[in-house]
Amino acid sequence: MSSVIRLGVVGGARGKGFGHSLGSLKGRMKLSAICDLHPGVRAAWQKDFPDIHSFEDYETMLDSGKVDAVLLATPMPLHVPQSIAALRRGIHVASEVTACITIDEGRRLIRAVEQSKATYFFAENYVYSRTHRMIETMIRQGVFGEITYVQGGYYHDCRSLAFNQDGSLTWRGILRRDFNCHTYPTHTLGPIDRWLGVREGKDRFVSVMASTSRQAALSDYAAQRFGKKSRYANPAAFKHGDTQKLLIKTANGVLVDILFDPISPRPGNCAEHFITGTKACFHSNTPIPYADGMRAGPAIAFADKGKNGHYHWQPLMDMADQYEHPQWRRHLATAEKSGHGGGDYFILLDFANAIQGRGKPAIDVYDAVLWSAFIELSDRSIRTGKTLPVPEFRPKGKR
Ligand SMILES: NC(=O)c1ccc[n+]([C@@H]2O[C@H](COP(=O)([O-])OP(=O)(O)OC[C@H]3O[C@@H](n4cnc5c(N)ncnc54)[C@H](O)[C@@H]3O)[C@@H](O)[C@H]2O)c1
Known part of the structure; x- marks a missing residue:
């Protein structure tokens, strides 16, 4: 893995908030790819971020070698299958809410995390x-x-x-x-x-x-x-x-x-x-x-x-x-500019911290x-x- 974490955002609607917060993590995590079924959504991202890769198909992105981590901002029913697909390939996952819909799905997710070397982080910004x-x-x-x-x-x-x-x-x-x-x-x-x-x-x-x-x-x-x-x-x-x-x-x-x-x-x-x-x-x-x-x-x-x-x-x-x-005391100026009352910035920061060995996933x-x-x-x-x-x-x- 390169020292800068290459992030693929999956689901470009809610994902936008994170795309724009990534600038604050320069040198640690960078936006590498957008994946969305909708061509209009992908085109809008490429207009804002001309250097990123664009994928319609999620598994193609996972297998492309272009991402070390994914941020899943897709509809809720997709979070478990998409998390498991990434974890099995050793790709780190930050998942939007909710993590799963049924308890059985949740247990499958836990097993996949326990069997993977990759990090799973739950992006509960509140x-x-x-x-x-x-x-x-x-x-x-x-x-x-x-x-x-x-x-x-x-x-x-x-x-x-x-x-x-x-x-x-x-x-x-x-x-x-x-x-x-x-x-x-x-x-x-x-x-x-x-x-x-x-x-x-x-x-x-x-x-x-x-x-x-x-x-x-x-x-x-x-x-x-x-x-x-x-x-x-x-x-x-x-x-x-x-x-x-x-x-x-x-x-x-x-x-x-x-x-x-x-x-x-x-x-x-x-x-x-x-x-x-x-x-x-x-x-x-x-x-x-x-x-x-x-x-x-x-x-x-x-x-x-x-x-x-x-x-x-x-x-x-x-x-x-x-x-x-203490986290707010340290990062107040940056967090205040980020979406969801600072939550989007702290999610990315703690996701990067967990991947780069600076502690267990905060969530x-x-x-x-x-x-x-x-x-x-x-x-x-x-x-x-x-x-x-x-x-x-x-x-x-x-x-
Ligand atoms: N944490 C928060 O404050 C917050 C706020 C809003 C939404 N969310 C969560 O974010 C997620 C997305 O919500 P939304 O409102 O943006 O939904 P949305 O339906 O508006 O957008 C979902 C996007 O995912 C894309 N998509 C669907 N299936 C896909 C697939 N298989 N591969 C790639 N892209 C796919 C769609 O084309 C669409 O652009 C949900 O899980 C929701 O719960 C969280």
Whole structure:
């Protein structure tokens, strides 16, 4: 392998964010190839990056000798087969979310990673947000005291992404047609895992119970966009209830309360969190008075009410000097310019670090499969009405 990691981006839509963050990793990782089925997508990349190789077929790219690593930003159902194909050839993999759809797929992915010399890195960018990492530092330093409740929400009106122009379903629409569960759990669970110390073995997700509303929003949208007689205007065309709810218990008795809604027509929040501890609580989106008026943002309130005897929200970022995560302290200027609140840059940085022997993958295959397993677990819980045990995927001693 050359000393600079030659990266192939697979799936050029979401992949764009990474393409543009690569400039910050000069001398360590460079964009070598784009692979996408769509000629228009490939042409747009070659316009932006004239020196890269272009491939329509994924396996042809893997066998071309032009890439040492791939970043998979293809539709979710392709992540496991494409990861395994690369790992078997000794090519490093960073996979977009989610890592897998079923638990069986996840176990196959784990086996492939264990049998390969190549690195697998899970590109869950929400773990890296500045707010999330600052909270991680505060929790480590005991600012929250004993944590008993963590709420996490992802609600985002993605109805338009479920349909092609002609009214047929995209891969996202097919997921809504075929599954009634939380199909996108890793953005919410990744940060919570880090806060509770699950990767470090300090706590564990033990059980999950899921429930759902009925489906209405997606068929209503299809009726408005494609006509009342169109195929998907029928509410029975989709299994996916509009609002999904998961209640997870941890070994330390923390209640983790998850909301998921990718279809209702309302303002969204992809990273809503509420943390309750004995010494402080956090909310990701609380209205706070600033000099120029009220604005909502991440805020903390301490259990100690102070002199006026009232709880008082204060902006989290006021405490950045004290609690900024070391990685953010070091890379703030670069990360702030990168997509997804710095996440795209940190993913590439930690992927390069893992490949070049500067530590284990910061987000590894066991994290990836555990967080993604809540797709199937919530599906089974909703179908059976049962609380289900959460499997342990990480072998003992492998942290
Ligand atoms: N981490 C995040 O914040 C974030 C944000 C958006 C999307 N995503 C993830 O990124 C992935 C892609 O999402 P998207 O919104 O860009 O999807 P998309 O459907 O808009 O784009 C997928 C791209 O992959 C290409 N493609 C499909 N099959 C292919 C194949 N076999 N080989 C090569 N290219 C192929 C398509 O032509 C298309 O350009 C998904 O896994 C999604 O979950 C993550």
